[in-house]
Amino acid sequence: MTIANLESFIVEFFNAYGCNVQNQESGVIQVELTEELDKALMNRPFYWHYMKSLNQQGVPMSLTLITDPDKRDMKGEWIDIGSPRLQQIFNHVTSQEKYVLLFQEVEAEINTPLYPWLLANFKISYSGRQKKEELISLGIHLLNGKMIVNMMDELEKLTLKQQISDLCYTITPIITLSSGYKRLEKIILNYIDNQPKEWANEAMETLNEEIALLQHFYQDDLDDKILKKEVEELNNRYTPEINIEVISGGIVYLLDNFPKS
Incomplete structure (x- = not known):
């Protein structure tokens, strides 16, 4: 991040x-x-x-x-x-x-539609020789499928509230929440796939070096219980892993001109 x-x-x-x-x-x-x-x-x-x-x-x-x-x-x-x-x-x-339902504040003089967006804030955790985390905010329009990266940055420009404004009404989604989430998840997975893999390779190299060094000290008894336990601890410490977690999200109803930028 x-x-x-x-x-x-x-x-x-x-x-x-x-x-x-x-x-x-x-x-x-x-x-x-x-x-x-x-x-x-x-x-x-x-x-x-x-x-x-x-x-x-x-x-x-x-x-x-x-x-x-x-x-x-x-x-x-x-x-x-x-x-x-x-x-x-x-x-x-x-x-x-973790999950919210919010509406854009609108000073409407006529009946005004608000359109549904699915918001998901993902935390990506990388673990291996070193640990790193990223936050990525994504949004998808639940009618036309348009997607936005850094959704929270765009929402920060608006006034949002828990009650819908007078003379406003909501448009029923066409894309289901499940389908919308799967599309956002696909974006995250593609993003991870395109990231450099050096960190994972370095973690595996370190793991293999540490195990080889450990086995050198136990070369006369490779079935030793302490050796097996320490190898397991090394695997837990250095094996590269990526975890994806949705830390917050929800449905946000917005005017049709969102985002303005």
């Missing part, structure tokens, strides 16, 4: 949960948490229990998150694709609001 995409995802997350993003410059995000996200992210159960026992309203904390490697020395918390903080955010999104 590029720094720009990571920043965009983080800001969208906090905005979606009603947090006050106080400052956002390149590589640095300052945000004032809500009580909900303070409880979810900051690990302060005793504080909130104490405030509740006093019948007082607690004060959520603020976070300064740094995504630019050149600014890691600044006061704040470094966050990247493998950091525990980002995993907390992923887990919260998955457990709380």
Whole structure:
């Protein structure tokens, strides 16, 4: 994931949960948490229990998150694709609001149709000698099959809400959710197939080297139980794998001119 995409995802997350993003410059995000996200992210159960026992309203904390490697020395918390903080955010999104139904806000003076889009935010995890994760947001128009990459970036330009605007109505999808999802999944699989394979080859080379070195030390007893256990651990550590997970998604009803760009 590029720094720009990571920043965009983080800001969208906090905005979606009603947090006050106080400052956002390149590589640095300052945000004032809500009580909900303070409880979810900051690990302060005793504080909130104490405030509740006093019948007082607690004060959520603020976070300064740094995504630019050149600014890691600044006061704040470094966050990247493998950091525990980002995993907390992923887990919260998955457990709380994995799927949504949203409508574009429209100030309509006549009856206005809104068209269905299927949104899916994929997390691709690569594991081997090194670990890497990517976020890819895709959307598909459920009438004509048009697909958009970086769907979340386009949706960020709109005002979305949970209730449909006055004088608006929804158009019934032609493409089923199952069919739409399979098309998005095919895009992801094609993307993975076209990625460089050096990382996997390097992982297998390292695995074979480590096993050969280990067998050298146990050459007099290749059936040793400890050897077999250590070989299994090496396989678990270095065998290249790719996992695909939908971390969030849903149906979004939008005007016919989407996207405008």
